[in-house]
Amino acid sequence: MGKLLIVGTVAFDAIETPFGKTDKILGGAATFIGLAASQFDVQSAIVSIVGDDFPQEYIDLLKNKNIDISSLEVVKGGKTFFWKGKYHNDLNSRDTLVTELNTLADFKPVVPENFKNAEVVMLGNLHPNIQMSVLDQMTKRPKLVILDTMNFWMDNALEELMQVIKRTDVITINDEEARQLTHEYSLVKAAEEIQKMGPKYVVIKKGEHGALLFHKEDVFFAPALPLEEVFDPTGAGDTFAGGFAGYLAATGNTSFNNLKNAVIHGSNLASFCVERFGTERMVALDRKQINKRMHQFKALTQFDIELQ
Amino acid sequence: MGKLLIVGTVAFDAIETPFGKTDKILGGAATFIGLAASQFDVQSAIVSIVGDDFPQEYIDLLKNKNIDISSLEVVKGGKTFFWKGKYHNDLNSRDTLVTELNTLADFKPVVPENFKNAEVVMLGNLHPNIQMSVLDQMTKRPKLVILDTMNFWMDNALEELMQVIKRTDVITINDEEARQLTHEYSLVKAAEEIQKMGPKYVVIKKGEHGALLFHKEDVFFAPALPLEEVFDPTGAGDTFAGGFAGYLAATGNTSFNNLKNAVIHGSNLASFCVERFGTERMVALDRKQINKRMHQFKALTQFDIELQ
Numbered sequence: 001m002g003k004l005l006i007v008g009t010v011a012f013d014a015i016e017t018p019f020g021k022t023d024k025i026l027g028g029a030a031t032f033i034g035l036a037a038s039q040f041d042v043q044s045a046i047v048s049i050v051g052d053d054f055p056q057e058y059i060d061l062l063k064n065k066n067i068d069i070s071s072l073e074v075v076k077g078g079k080t081f082f083w084k085g086k087y088h089n090d091l092n093s094r095d096t097l098v099t100e101l102n103t104l105a106d107f108k109p110v111v112p113e114n115f116k117n118a119e120v121v122m123l124g125n126l127h128p129n130i131q132m133s134v135l136d137q138m139t140k141r142p143k144l145v146i147l148d149t150m151n152f153w154m155d156n157a158l159e160e161l162m163q164v165i166k167r168t169d170v171i172t173i174n175d176e177e178a179r180q181l182t183h184e185y186s187l188v189k190a191a192e193e194i195q196k197m198g199p200k201y202v203v204i205k206k207g208e209h210g211a212l213l214f215h216k217e218d219v220f221f222a223p224a225l226p227l228e229e230v231f232d233p234t235g236a237g238d239t240f241a242g243g244f245a246g247y248l249a250a251t252g253n254t255s256f257n258n259l260k261n262a263v264i265h266g267s268n269l270a271s272f273c274v275e276r277f278g279t280e281r282m283v284a285l286d287r288k289q290i291n292k293r294m295h296q297f298k299a300l301t302q303f304d305i306e307l308q
Numbered sequence: 309m310g311k312l313l314i315v316g317t318v319a320f321d322a323i324e325t326p327f328g329k330t331d332k333i334l335g336g337a338a339t340f341i342g343l344a345a346s347q348f349d350v351q352s353a354i355v356s357i358v359g360d361d362f363p364q365e366y367i368d369l370l371k372n373k374n375i376d377i378s379s380l381e382v383v384k385g386g387k388t389f390f391w392k393g394k395y396h397n398d399l400n401s402r403d404t405l406v407t408e409l410n411t412l413a414d415f416k417p418v419v420p421e422n423f424k425n426a427e428v429v430m431l432g433n434l435h436p437n438i439q440m441s442v443l444d445q446m447t448k449r450p451k452l453v454i455l456d457t458m459n460f461w462m463d464n465a466l467e468e469l470m471q472v473i474k475r476t477d478v479i480t481i482n483d484e485e486a487r488q489l490t491h492e493y494s495l496v497k498a499a500e501e502i503q504k505m506g507p508k509y510v511v512i513k514k515g516e517h518g519a520l521l522f523h524k525e526d527v528f529f530a531p532a533l534p535l536e537e538v539f540d541p542t543g544a545g546d547t548f549a550g551g552f553a554g555y556l557a558a559t560g561n562t563s564f565n566n567l568k569n570a571v572i573h574g575s576n577l578a579s580f581c582v583e584r585f586g587t588e589r590m591v592a593l594d595r596k597q598i599n600k601r602m603h604q605f606k607a608l609t610q611f612d613i614e615l616q
Contacts, residue, residue: 090493185398188536209517212534221608223529226520228496260611291616300529301609303568308599 002249004044005115005142006033007134008124008238009104010054010062010072013278014084017091017232025278026058027083029124029148032238035282036269037122037246038065039290044246045115047071047134049107051078061283071112078103091230092207111137119143120249122241123168125150128160135167144254146170147199148241151177166198170259172241174205187212188219201259203244205237213263215256222263223300225271225293232277236270239282243269268293310557312352313423313450314341315442316432316546317412318362318370318380321586322392325399325540333586334366335391337432337456340543343590344550344577345430346373347598348558353423355379355442357415359386369591379420386411399538400515419445427451428557430549431476433458436468443475452562454478455507456549459485474506478567480549482513495520496527509567511552513545521571523564530571531608533579533601540585544578547590551577576601 013027030046037044045068052074062069084098109130116139123131125148135145147168153161154177165171171194179185182193191202191214202214208230210223243266251258268290275281321335338354345352353376360382370377392406417438424447431439433456443453455476461469462485473479479502487493490501499510499522510522516538518531551574559566576598583589 186536186538188534206517209514210531219534219604219608220611221531221534223518223531226496226527226529228494230494257612261613264611264613294613295615296527298613298615300527301611303528303572303609304565305569305572305602305606307603307606 001041001043002120002252003115003118004037004042004245004249005047005111005118005121005134006030006037006044006124006242006245007047007109007122007131008033008126008148009081010046010048010050011081011083013234014082014098015232015234015277016086018087018089019229019231020277022277024082026061027234027278028081029126029238031062031279032235032273032282033122033124033242033245034062034067035065035279036239036242036266036273037249038067039243039269039285039287040246040250042246042249044068044249045071045112045118047109047111049073049075049103050080051075051103054080068112068115071110073107073110075103085234087233091233109134109137119252120245121145122245123147123164124238124241128153128157128164131164132160132167135164143252144169144248146172146241146245148172148238149177150174151180154180162197165194168199169254170201170203171199172203172205172237172244174207174237178202178204188214203263205240207233207236211240211263211267213259215259218256220256220260220263222267224267225296225300227271227274230274233274234278235282236273239273240266240270242266264294264297268297309349309351310428310560311423311426312345312350312428312430312553312557313355313419313426313442314338314345314352314430314432314550314553315355315417315439316341316430316434317389318354318356318358319389319391321542322390322406323540323542323585324394326395326397327537327539328585330585332390334369335542335586336389337434337546339370339587340546340581340590341430341432341550341553342370342375343373343587344547344574344581345554345557346375347551347577347593347595348554350554350557352376352554352557353379353420353426355417355419357381357383357411358388359383359411362388376420376423379418381415381418383411393542395541399541417442417445427560428553429453430553431455431472432546432549436461436465436472439472440468440475443472451560452477452556454480454549454553456480456546457485458482459488462488470505473502476507477562478509478511479507480511480513480545480552482515482545486510486512496522511571513548515541515544519548519571519575521567523567526564528564528568528571530575532575533604533608535579535582538582541582542586543590544581547581548574548578550574572602572605576605
């Protein structure tokens with residue numbers, strides 16, 4: 001069983017989609033990553049911060065998924081990071097209505113002693129300085145450092161972000177962000193450029209249009225499963241990353257072929273995430289449902305043409 | 309060797325993309341369909357109309373690809389259908405600058421005698437009444453009727469279009485058009501609705517995001533090959549349809565599994581089409597290049613996860 005160290009937000013989300021709205025519910029990148037990774041045979045820990053307004057119920061939920069939360073700092077009198085957003089009708093874009101950093105503003109991550117040798121480190125979307133601090137605390141170079149980030153850090157902390165990217169093995173990024181980072185419109189060219197910045201592997205997430213995995217001359221593509229209804233896309237990208245990282249930590253194999261499998265596992269889990277608000281679907285998810293959908297993924301993409 | 313009957317435009321296109329512009333060059337749905345289908349072991353004919361401004365060189369080009377053009381009507385003193393368009397920077401959208409119907413305005417298609425029993429009929433994007441007239445001339449029900457259409461006919465000839473759709477086995481349509489036709493945002497639901505209108509198979513084209521094939525509970529997805537550069541998307545959808553139809557006519561097998569292969573062949577050919585202006589790449593394309601790229605398609609999508 002491999003060790004997976006996760007750093008990222010644990011948060012309150014309030015979400016509005018064309019199908020309904022929620023009050024403050026459990027959210028945050030590390031939460032979605034941890035829940036997805038918990039589907040695999042891994043020992044995982046979340047490094048994050050919340051206020052004492054964060055319900056015990058949510059803490060228990062993470063604990064019950066066998067996630068080590070000894071480094072989930074609870075700040076007395078502090079308030080938990082809060083994001084409120086409203087999705088447009090096509091669910092492909094959204095407006096952020098509220099972002100309250102709260103305790104996250106002064107977050108100094110502390111890696112648990114027994115995770116300083118974790119084989120896989122998943123750096124969830126956060127300020128690059130926090131991501132870097134986690135890497136600096138590792139006692140040995142992890143087998144795989146996976147980085148998720150977003151355009152906000154490209155706009156506001158590009159230098160720091162580039163330093164983290166340099167120390168990353170796999171970057172997961174969406175198509176627009178890949179273009180912004182490289183000034184290349186072609187995703188093939190963008191992935192080439194990003195590999196020059198450090199990461200050996202580049203995963204470009206295209207939301208409902210699937211995800212591409214690049215490594216040197218090799219390209220692999222995982223579609224998103226076509227669904228009757230997408231209910232709430234919140235956390236889909238983090239769930240993808242968590243499935244990807246969790247599968248790799250569990251198998252301990254970082255070959256390109258196994259990274260392909262990891263992309264499929266990530267896409268599979270993300271297809272569940274979007275079926276309900278927030279973490280609702282991920283919390284209730286079991287192995288049987290996952291395996292069943294894996295058959296659908298195979299049917300969706302596999303064909304039998306004799307090659308010449 | 310199966311027979312493939314193609315009806316559609318043979319035209320002049322003038323194209324502007326961020327990479328350059330052309331004067332009037334060879335274009336038209338039937339042209340692209342015919343060129344793509346000619347890569348397979350089929351006997352194909354184009355039913356269309358041009359003016360006598362249409363160069364002998366273009367006619368020879370089609371002839372040399374073994375396309376029967378005995379029903380390509382050349383109108384004395386008439387002018388060939390002309391389309392001029394300009395693509396936006398991302399190549400995903402374009403403005404039509406000029407549409408001159410010319411001889412197409414009074415086109416009465418005449419199916420060649422020896423193609424009235426064609427196994428596969430490919431109804432390229434045209435007024436539904438013209439498509440219907442071709443179907444009406446068939447002496448026996450074709451094994452497979454494939455229909456391509458667009459939003460313009462939904463806006464301007466919906467009733468006539470619905471009559472053609474009713475007699476269609478496979479419809480190829482883009483994502484926005486599928487939504488417009490069904491008032492369903494989810495492509496899964498849209499494909500369900502379209503199957504109720506007649507077609508047993510629904511192919512939803514998503515451009516650079518690939519194509520989906522739906523049949524009852526089954527879904528198959530073919531990605532578009534990620535390319536370094538997309539130069540000119542003109543004709544990509546028709547090339548896809550031509551590869552799809554040509555492969556099915558050549559193999560004579562209309563099982564779902566073979567339709568999956570047809571979707572891959574169509575995507576493969578479309579990936580070449582967009583590499584140069586107009587038909588340039590398709591004219592020069594040979595079997596060896598196609599086979600090589602088919603290996604890339606396989607590598608792009610095939611994975612080895614043991615299912616449970």
